[in-house]
Amino acid sequence: MEDMSNLTDGDTSFLVDEILHSIFFMGKITYLSFSPEDIFHGDEKFLDYMREMYPRPFDLYSSQIPNRSPFSCVLDMVVRLSGPQEKASSQNNLQEIQNKLRELISKLKQRDNSKMLFSTTLCVSSVSGSSKYYGVSMSTHRKPARQIMVAAGCLSYWDDCVAAAVMSYCPQKRRKSYFDGTFQLPADVRCEAFSIEGQRMMVPCRSCNNLFNLETTETKTNPYGNCAETESLSNLLKKEERVKQQVQRCVSERVNDRERAERDVLKQLKQILKPYSGFTWDNSYYRPLDV
Numbered sequence: 001m002e003d004m005s006n007l008t009d010g011d012t013s014f015l016v017d018e019i020l021h022s023i024f025f026m027g028k029i030t031y032l033s034f035s036p037e038d039i040f041h042g043d044e045k046f047l048d049y050m051r052e053m054y055p056r057p058f059d060l061y062s063s064q065i066p067n068r069s070p071f072s073c074v075l076d077m078v079v080r081l082s083g084p085q086e087k088a089s090s091q092n093n094l095q096e097i098q099n100k101l102r103e104l105i106s107k108l109k110q111r112d113n114s115k116m117l118f119s120t121t122l123c124v125s126s127v128s129g130s131s132k133y134y135g136v137s138m139s140t141h142r143k144p145a146r147q148i149m150v151a152a153g154c155l156s157y158w159d160d161c162v163a164a165a166v167m168s169y170c171p172q173k174r175r176k177s178y179f180d181g182t183f184q185l186p187a188d189v190r191c192e193a194f195s196i197e198g199q200r201m202m203v204p205c206r207s208c209n210n211l212f213n214l215e216t217t218e219t220k221t222n223p224y225g226n227c228a229e230t231e232s233l234s235n236l237l238k239k240e241e242r243v244k245q246q247v248q249r250c251v252s253e254r255v256n257d258r259e260r261a262e263r264d265v266l267k268q269l270k271q272i273l274k275p276y277s278g279f280t281w282d283n284s285y286y287r288p289l290d291v
């Protein structure tokens with residue numbers, strides 16, 4: 001990330017800062033509880049350099065929850081490296097992004113094949129003729145990391161409509177009786193997912209059909225919020241106002257108790273964090289400076 005950051009046009013050091021915090025946090029909640037010192041073991045010089053350049057992740061990984069998983073930060077960096085989103089040759093752009101991610105994953109795999117740090121799926125969404133919005137699946141397959149990151153997405157990071165759709169099922173995995181934030185996308189929104197390593201298109205899973213009405217023949221239900229579609233659509237809705245308004249209209253007539261749904265997610269999040277005595281949550285989510 002540090003190397004890539006030096007190649008981007010604008011200042012992207014905040015993404016290095018964010019991924020460091022996210023990785024340190026992941027280390028904290030794995031069973032062995034890796035510290036930053038363990039992670040950079042054998043390269044103390046680089047550790048000192050990073051600590052000096054990015055002190056906040058070192059200070060806050062034991063008290064703040066990351067907004068997103070590490071690979072999501074990697075995706076942002078790769079997208080920035082591949083040039084402006086509006087680039088006309090968007091198909092090439094997508095190919096370039098996929099290739100770069102695949103290259104990074106194969107490097108990661110040489111060191112560790114635990115899937116702890118990389119995503120398997122990339123999703124790209126767009127409204128006809130508009131920018132492309134990317135997303136990756138959660139790079140945290142295991143509980144509790146995945147549950148924590150989905151909760152952070154719902155409560156802090158994702159667009160509020162996407163968060164509402166996910167909370168309709170989360171954390172209980174079944175549809176809530178008192179809250180329905182699922183929605184139908186306007187017909188001109190395209191949302192396609194690809195396997196990063198296999199380079200093939202992936203049909204949406206049953207969960208994505210339940211959340212966003214994406215057409216599918218698939219019967220498999222991935223954990224809600226885990227799919228690349230979630231992040232990609234969240235990025236799209238944060239920027240495309242007309243789509244956002246249409247989606248809001250679609251859910252506005254329902255009687256929904258959003259506060260209760262959020263309380264429900266927060267309650268489970270606090271329960272998950274309880275056994276980690278080395279982590280004392282200050283009730284905030286980590287935001288890198290300069291954003």
Ligand SMILES: [Zn+2]
Pocket residue numbers: 204205206207208209222227228229
């Ligand atoms: Zn899905």
